[in-house]
Amino acid sequence: MVSTLIKTYKNFINGEWKNATTEHVEASINPADKFDIIGYVQKSSIVDLEQATYSAKEAHKQWKKLSAPVRGEYLYKVASQLEKNADDIAEVMTREMGKTLSEAKGETLRGVAILRYFAGEGMRSIGDVIPSTDNEALMFTTRVPIGVVGVITPWNFPVAIPLWKIAPALVYGNTVVFKPAQETAVTATKVIQCFEEAGLPKGVINMVTGSGAIIGQGIVEHPYINGITFTGSDEVGKLVGEGALARGAKYQLEMGGKNPVIVAEDADLDLAVEATISGGLRSTGQKCTATSRVLVHSGIYDEFKQKLLNKIKELKVGNGLNSDTWMGPCASENQLNSVLSFIQKGIQEGAKILHGGKQCDAEELRNGFFVEPTVFDNVKSNMKIAQEEIFGPVLALIKVDSLEDALDIANDVKYGLSASIFTTNISNILSFINEVDAGLLRINSESAGVELQAPFGGMKLSSSHSREQGQAAKEFFTAIKTIFIKR
Structure with a gap:
């Protein structure tokens, strides 16, 4: 009525x-x-x-x-x-x-x-x-x-x-x-x-x-x-x-986008962690340029993962009108259900949840479409959570042994909207610029970010x-x- x-x-x-x-x-x-x-x-x-x-x-x-x-x-x-x-x-x-x-x-x-x-x-x-x-x-x-x-x-x-x-x-x-x-x-x-x-x-x-x-x-x-x-x-x-x-x-x-961030062995880890969280979880991950896949060199993988989890645990989920809220709800019940469905697919395919993975159950959040910020470990490039656009606060961590591996995995999706890399090595930067199939490339900055005076668009199905x-x-x-x- x-x-x-x-x-x-x-x-x-x-x-x-x-x-x-x-x-x-x-x-x-x-x-x-x-x-x-x-x-x-x-x-x-x-x-x-x-x-x-x-x-x-x-x-x-x-x-x-x-x-x-x-x-x-x-x-x-x-x-x-x-x-x-x-x-x-x-x-x-x-x-x-x-x-x-x-x-x-x-x-x-x-x-x-x-x-x-x-x-x-x-x-x-x-x-x-x-x-x-x-x-x-x-x-x-x-x-x-x-x-x-x-x-x-x-x-x-x-x-x-x-x-x-x-x-x-x-x-x-x-x-x-x-x-x-x-x-x-x-x-x-x-x-x-x-x-x-x-x-x-x-x-x-x-x-x-x-x-x-x-x-x-x-x-x-x-x-x-x-x-x-x-x-x-x-x-x-x-x-x-x-x-x-x-x-x-x-x-x-x-x-759509399935945007990667590459964290090279020489990266500033604190900067990379902050940008991964901001790029992947702000706006509840509901950005076409949001970070979704996190490709981390094996030599710094464990340290990066721990720093990432420590920071994510501090995030406040709640009503966006509250001044202390860092992340709001999914935009609709349909979107919430879609995100939860992808999380279940990740579990079924063998990925491991390091944080989150559920609808928020705090009493003050029960009337809303809130989902916990979610981080997956043991993710393989052929899994659905590494291939399909989730459009929610879900990060898939993928361990790589070299920049070449990271570039191959970055391109191993049907989308090509944005991508970022964290490194201090000019050779890594040039390889990234030349090899990644995406319309927006960002170096030592999060994948999500579009400036109005610059052309914006993607490659492949983006x-x-x-x-x-x-x-x-x-x-x-x-x-x-x-x-x-x-x-």
């Missing part, structure tokens, strides 16, 4: 907040306390998506005619609104997704920086003058928007990921139909309110909530949508790519071989025109 005292959040279509054409809603639940309902989210129909795509198509006719600096000025205004509302948005994010309040605040402020960065991109060059073989001709290139862009995003970064897609889409002259993850749709609504408060023209940005099977698939198949940018699982990403390809739409996929963020973003959100003018 839907409580009339709890708000139902609406779609944003053509500059207005609208009820869906269906009466179906679902509760957005606090993963730290399943009895705390943040709000109700509409399960929209294809009719609602049709309204949004038509609005975006019509708005594009005028939006693309604005100069890029003018479009950038709108993004500066959105950034100011987001910054003004940062505390409220961060608190909603923590209640809705579970990450700690400090992480949520950091992500929101990162969203502010993303908006300002891409607002500035409106002042940058978008073309080149190219010498022509005809000395009486001028030849040059420019870039034009691709049209209406469908934005499909996950729940783990409900502010940063949508904004690093929406901001470049808009500044380069596209309009947007945005489908957020249902689990964090209230947070998404708070972000879209900032666009509304900034006064963007009607229809330039639209948001429709609902299931992936209806709204997500509808975006993939809709003839008005010229490009789709997706972040999520590789299984769904493949379907998005296939659907877009079938009708000739442009698509961009950012998907992406569609495109890159997001930084100036690389314009490659997806624009098309090149070559112009030849004869005197």
